[in-house]
Amino acid sequence: MKSKSLSSNWWQVHQSVQALHQGGVIAYPTEAVWGLGCDPFNADAVAQLLAMKRRPESKGLVLVAASIAQVEPLLQGLTAEQRAQLEASWPGPYTWVIPDPHNLIPAWIRGDSQSVAVRVSAHPVVKSLCEAFGGLLVSTSANPSSHQPAKDALRVxxxxxDQLAAVVPGALGDQAQPTQIRDLISGRIFRA
Known part of the structure; x- marks a missing residue:
């Protein structure tokens, strides 16, 4: 029974990754709430996600990764102390706003900022998606602006x-609130 569950989850992840590569928006469980995701380098997919959420591009979006290796290009200009701070909290429920002076991440993800919000997740579904996709994904709460974030697939x-290309099954993590967002350089907390 356990092996059937694992294989069906693998199949759902595989189907969802295909949808991502085709420009679709997917929903999946994260540390505290359900998230919406898409390919951050596909402008049409990001525009669709923003329209679904009724969120302005200027606010920017969070990116999620399976490992520090997936965000390594963004870490090149950091000091040893800054890297150590990231590595001490990742993988885990911490989102860091990191400078992107070389514009490695598209403006439609950064919004009005020259920085980008990134999390290396320990959540098994998020990790599986990022590993299977081969890189970063957009990760934003699954809710239209001004509505409560979805806590289950039914709410999503x-x-x-039918605006979603896929819904990946799985359980939420054990966090009571969405991850903290903190600026790596200034220490400013955007979301506690």
């Missing part, structure tokens, strides 16, 4: 219905 489907 209620909010977005």
């Amino acid at each position: 489907r209620t909010y977005f219905g």
Whole structure:
């Protein structure tokens, strides 16, 4: 029974990754709430996600990764102390706003900032998606602006219905609130 569950989850991840490569928006469980994700380098997919959430591009979006190796290009200009701070908290429920002076990440992800918000997740579904996709994914709460973030797949489907290319099954992590967002350089907390 356990092996069937693992193989069906693998199949769902595989199907979801295909949808991501085709420019789709998917929903998946994260550390505290359900998230929406897409390929951050596909402008049309990001525009669709922003329209679904009714969120302005200027606010920027969070990126999620399976490992520090997946975000390594963004870490090149950091001091040893800054890297150590990231590595001490990742993988885990910490989102860091990191400078992107070489514009490695598209403006439609950064919003009005020259920095980008990034998390290396320990959540098994998020890790599986990023590993299978081969890189970073957009990770934003699954809710239209001004609505409560979805805490289950039913709420996700209620909010977005057939606008989603896939819904990856799985359980939420053990965090009570969405991850903290903190600026690596200034220490400013954007979301506690």
